[in-house]
Every structure is written in structure tokens, then in C-alpha cells.
Amino acid sequence: MMKRIDPIQINWKPAKNKVIPVYKQIIQYVCDRVASGEWVIGARLPSQRTMAKLFNVNRSTISIAIDELTSYGIISGKSGAGTQIVSNTWALMLPTKPSWKKLISSGYFQENNYRLQQINQLEFEPNIARLGTGELDLRLFPQKMWTEVLQKMSTEITSWGYAEPLGILELREAIVEHMRQFGINVSTENILVTSGALQALQLIASCMLKEGSTVFTEAPTYLKSLQMFQSAGLKLNGITMDHDGLEYWKIKNQIKNSESSILYTIPTNQNPTGITMSDIRRKELMDFCIKNRLPIIEDGAYQELCFDNDQFKPLKSIDDNGMVMYLGSASKTLAPGLRIGWVIASKPVIQRLGDAKMQMDYGASSLSQLVFAEFLKSGKYSSYLVDLKKTLKKRRDNALECLTKYFSQLATWNKPIGGFYIWLTFNESIEVDDIFERALKKKILLNPGDIYDFKHNRSIRISFAYLECDEFKESIKKLALLLMDK
């Protein structure tokens, strides 16, 4: 009863002068045939040798294409018996669909993509010294407090259904209270709890901004924000910083009245430069934005980590005209795994974002929300922060000392007042790409500045939050020796 399947006939050739590599054209060709139903399940492809001849390409090119098609599950490569169409309808949708990933790997950041993936993988290598990682040292986790909070939750939580759209009221109340110390006085209706600050950006991008709008950002800036904005089809425009922060006056000539624009800024302990905007600059920036009707997303991920003095109040605290949407996060202080962030904005804006959030995932984990609420309400979070800031301050001081000792002849850097990062800029003679590879051989992982920037630079992002003082010193020393070795 088996239906006889005709052998596949091919009369097509890849175009050799196209931007799309030949092996990709072949993949696309096979996918299209299968998707259209022209080639049915069970049909056999000609041998690789035959295809190489037919397509007038190298065997190795065919081989790459066949491997990828096999990994998609579109063909099965039983060697000997020849390659057979097995189909995989979902996978068929992959090679054609202009995807998030493709969007991300296009544009400004295309070239950095390889380095980025490399870094993401290397971070999981054992015994590698992560000198630039944007994450708190896991050893600083407040184990005792954590145990107490979870013990409490273990008897107090007696049930839970779907949570309120804006986030559990108890947590929003605690956030309202918490934000007062930063001069932000709002009510629970001005707060939306999100699954991290990144999701807040995603909500804003997909729900408040028109495709094709321009986002002004600091240059360099938080990498994932750039990827997010690009994925949402927004245009990016990087504005440089000086010692006092964003050089807002450079925005002026680039605002086009015909299209909508917004500003995304990290005024306090900026990622990746560690720059904190001065108070005067904050006021000027606010005036500028009011005058130019330029709404602001203020990313406060590192706002709570000022060691030296706390007078740098968020833009949101001097926002009388609803210009600013403030983002907070528990990731940089307590634990990124909680996935808790929040947005502060006017009520109708919060309402709109909340509606969209309900559409996307029904709200953040209630368990995470309740745990963070308990941390805030019990005062545990505050007292933990005091200790954390002391530790980070010590690490920052140590880092600056190490740099002075080993890098004075090699580079320049800034002195951050908080956060995680120092921006180290090498002298002319040093190539970052080259250092990256050489450092890697010594088990030191660097975060080259190019990843975060709109243009080439000779900097790296240094983080003093991930390594202990001794570990940091050792790595920095190794790195310096390596540089002088040259």
C-alpha cells in the first residue's frame, strides 16, 4: 500500500554573486520545496556528490547545508541510504522568517555578535576570571536573610491564584515606601511590577513607541537595551558623555519634528562606563527635555548603589510634568534570578502597560513578588544594602588602587561613585581585540567596549562587583604583565 515516491528532480542553481552565502541559498531552496509540498515526506535527495555537480559548488558547501538541514529536522541524513525528506513544519518556519535574532544581529551590533556569543559561553567556563561581568558576586548573597524570608513564606502563603494586573498590592506598597528615600513620591497606582527591568523596557518599546521612532541613548550604553529597541523596530541614536554625563545638547539638531523620539538614560552609575550624571546636568537635561517635549526612560538599575554620597536623586524626583518613566530592579542589588523590576509612571500609562503585561504573561511570579516584598517590608533589604555598599566600596577602592599601581602607563579610567563598573581606555598602542585573545589564554575574560558602543573604541568594561579584592588584584596584575610583555 506504500505510495511510490518519485525521486527528486532538481533544476536550479544558486546565484554566486548574491549577498546571501551559497550554502544559505541551498538551505532556503530545500526549505521552500518542502514547505510548498513539491517535495513530499519520504522523498530522497540526490547524493552529495551529485548535488555538488548540479549546483556547481564544492562538496564542503553541500555538506554544510545538509548538516544544517539535518539539525533542523527537515531531512534525515542516514548515510549510505541517502538523504530523505522528513519535514519538520515548525523548523521550516525558521530559515525564512525574519526573526528577533536576525533583527538583533543586524544593524550596529552585527560585528559584535560573534564576540558576544563567545563571552556568553566563556562565562560558564570553570576557573575563568570574569573581569567585566555585569552581575553581583554570587558569594554576596544574603543567605541568612534569605532563609528567614523563605521560612516565613513557607507557612504564610496559603494559596495563590492569578495576581493583580499591576503586581501584588503588598509589593507595590513596599516599593512606594522604598522609593521615598530617593525623593520619588508616588502611589501604588503609579507602579507596575515587571519580570525585571528588561521586561519593562520591552513593554514600553512594544506598547508606547511607534515603529521607526528614534531612541536617543548614551553611547556606550546597556547592551540589552539596544538589542531590545532594535528588535522593536526603533532607530537608535547614540549621544556621547562627558564627566558629568550625557551631552544632551548634541541631541538638539537630531530631533526631527516629523517623528517621535524618546531618551533612554542611565543617569546613575551608568552601564558600562560607571559615569554618574551631576546634579546640574540633571536639571539642565530635564529643562531640555521639557522644552523639546522629549520623554525620558530613566533606568535606575544601579540607582541604589551609590557608596560615596547619596545626593544624586533620580530624574523622576524632579519630574513635575510626567516626562520621566522610571525603571527599578532587584537584579543588581539582590538577585537577578528573582526577576523582579518595576516601572513608575503616571496612572494611565501604568494602566496601559499593565494591560499589555497581562497579555504577555499574566504578571510576574507571585512567589518572587512576595519574597521581595518581605525583604523590603522587614527592613532586611535596607540593612543588607548598607553592608553590600560597604563591600562594593571596598572593592571599588581596591580596584582603583590596582589600576593606579599597574595601569598608569597603559590606560586611563574614571572613578565611579557607585555601581559595578569602571571604564578603562587603553593607550594608542594597544588593540583591545588582541588583548582579549591573549587575556583569554591566561584565563581572564574581558568585556571589550565595542560591544556596548555605536563605534569602535579602545576601552574595556571593568567590573569590581564580581571578583573579590584579591582575585581582582591578581587578574589585573596578570593583565598588566601581559600588556607590558608585548
Add this chain to the structure above:
Amino acid sequence: MMKRIDPIQINWKPAKNKVIPVYKQIIQYVCDRVASGEWVIGARLPSQRTMAKLFNVNRSTISIAIDELTSYGIISGKSGAGTQIVSNTWALMLPTKPSWKKLISSGYFQENNYRLQQINQLEFEPNIARLGTGELDLRLFPQKMWTEVLQKMSTEITSWGYAEPLGILELREAIVEHMRQFGINVSTENILVTSGALQALQLIASCMLKEGSTVFTEAPTYLKSLQMFQSAGLKLNGITMDHDGLEYWKIKNQIKNSESSILYTIPTNQNPTGITMSDIRRKELMDFCIKNRLPIIEDGAYQELCFDNDQFKPLKSIDDNGMVMYLGSASKTLAPGLRIGWVIASKPVIQRLGDAKMQMDYGASSLSQLVFAEFLKSGKYSSYLVDLKKTLKKRRDNALECLTKYFSQLATWNKPIGGFYIWLTFNESIEVDDIFERALKKKILLNPGDIYDFKHNRSIRISFAYLECDEFKESIKKLALLLMDK
């Protein structure tokens, strides 16, 4: 030094014959003036009386517009002193921007929107009997197990950073093991942990499907899936069901080769009808989809809740050609507040979805992931499910008894083999909208079938999962009396 601000001049009138209500036109007009900078911060609007004359409308119309603009924070309505522009750049983006919410309230479901919002609000009313709620009775929460699991977590978790892109390995391993009993044999690379099944749908819609693609769904079906697909710009096409499930042959004539199509189905204990697809229908459907290259999203949210027999294996278990993407969830069995769901698909598809998930929110709460993993691994989840199914079976039997007793003359219904729902269809003489209002007066909240459907129907969704047997009986009796009263 205060700059004198000229009083606002208005020479514009709303159009009275437009689809857009006059008050909305006024709001839009004001927003546009402020957004363009024509009307500056501090400028005063004419009095309401003057505006009513200028616009040639009632005072009450002006009043509504002014109230809304005030709530947006765009004007401040200090009475007496007149109304002043205060601006609020973010809120200015609201009235114009075609938003998620607007998309959702358009199309098929526009008319249902009011009823829906009403239900969402009424669910929080005290002492209301929720006869149709799609949520498990909170009193069934396994308190003792919960305490044990959280106690364990309280000492075992010693730190956490950002989690692996696909979800914590431990949880993916536990899910792999768990899915075997349903005949699904995959590896950890085929699993992506999401923040609930809803987010999985969101990921698939935004990342695998072209805008304008057609989604075939059961009619009626899970409401939020419809909203999600619409928000993503997909076309919906509802296919009716018979006793054995989806009448797939009706899809045939509607597949257009020129555009991509997919099928979204809830084959087991369907929401809202309680229908479970027969084994024969499942096989036929799979054949049909393979032949027509129609990929399937199989929503298994109620798959684990079959009381009578377990022979209804997921479509995914007979999927040799990668046609099916399976969605699982902890929401309907354990706790929606955990926000844990998962997708099962081929490796490259999972990889792609995982990339997008990392872009959106960095992964689900680690705490929720670890808690659910512990439930699965310890065997607690399985033994809890055994008890839960017994309870639900009892409630279902009770529900069917009550219906036979009180509704035999009034309606017809099906006998579900599991899940939460019974689909009750009233006789000709009864109008659902009318019953809804009358039931509400007796403190009974109904879920009219129209909400879930592509066209008018005379059904309601009954849930036996939310109320205890006695409570259910009492409500059903009241409802019957009310109907006979007429």
C-alpha cells in the same frame, strides 16, 4: 523673569458626523496641540462654558474630555483659576498610539470587551459565587507540601545569578521525566521554560509567525489565546467541534497556499467546552496536518487532569515529523501564581524561542523554577495530582448530578472526562445576557459563552473546579429557580 504666556486661541470644531465620538476628538485635538508644542506648559484653556460654545457641543461633553485629559496629567483642572496645560509627555503618547489594548478591543471581540471587564472586576467582589471561573479552588492548595518544599529551598538555595537561557537544567530534566508518562520522549534541549503557557504563545506568535498569517482555532476557544494572536497581527479562523473534537475537514477549503497558516488546538479537556478529542480524531488530524503542512500548537494546559482514563495521549506523542509544538503549564494543576509553563519542540525551534525569551525578560523566576522542579522531582506533584483528580472527579460528578436535577428542562450539556469545564447550552427561549444580569443580582457570576466564541451563542461556561460541591449545588439551584421564575 517669568515668560508671559499668551492665552490659547482656538479655531477648530469637532466633526459631528465622524465615527470617533466628539469628546475623543476634543481630547485628540488638545493632545496634538500640546505634543506639537503649539500650546506650551502653563498656558490656560478657555473656560468650559466658552469651549462648549466654541465647539458647539454640550457642557457635559467638554466636561468628559477635561476629566480624561486631567487624569492623563496633560492639564490640571484647578477649578476657578481655569484649566492649565501641565503636559505629561508619556501620557501624550497614549491617546494616539494604536496600542495593544486597542488592537484587542477591535475585531471579533470588541463587543465582548465590556462584559469581560465587568467579569474581571466582579471576580474580586466578596461573596460572589463564581460559577465559570477558569481557576482552581484556592482551598485545594497543597499547603503541607508547599511548606516542605519552601523549607527545603530556604536552606538549599545559596545564591543565584541570571539563569540558563532555556530554563534551569534541573527543572528541564524533571519536565523531561514528567512528560514520559504522556508518551512524549524528548531531551532537555527540546524544552524551553516560560513564564506560563501564555508567554509561550506570545513567544511563538512574535517569533515564528509572520504578521497576517492565519491561525485556525477551535470555536469557541481559550480567550487569551485569541487576544494574543490578534495583538500579534494574526488572522483568526474559528473551526467548530463535534463530540470528538475539532472538525478539521472544515479547515481544508480555507487554507490559502499564498499565506502561512497554523493550527492552535486544546485537544484535551478543552477550554471552554470541556470537549476531549477522541483518539481516532487525533490520528486523522495529524494526517491532515502533515498532508497540508499545517503546523500545530498543542495547548496541554488541562492534559494532566483526565479523571476517567488516561488514554488520551497528546498529539505530540504521535508526532514523527516535528509538526507539533506542545505547551505545558503548572497553572491549572498547582498554582498560576508560580508562572511556570513550558514549550516542547525541536532543538533549533527551542533555540530560537529561547533567544527571544532572553530578549524579553531573561527567563522565568529562578525561585519559581526551583520550587516546581522540587515538586516534580520529589514525587509530591504526582501524589498531589492523584488527590486533586479525585476531588475534581467528585466535583464533576456532583455538577452533572445537579445539572440533571435542575436543568434537564432548560439546557443541554456535555460530560467532560476531566479538566474544569462543562459547556451548558440553553433552550431557545432563554437569553444569556438576560440571565447574566439576573444571576448577578443573586450574587452568581456567569461566564457567557459569547466571550470565547466567534459568533453569538446561547451557552455559558460552567466550571466545577472553583466551588465546593455544596456551593456549586446551591448556586445551580438558585440559577434554575431564577430561570423558571421567568
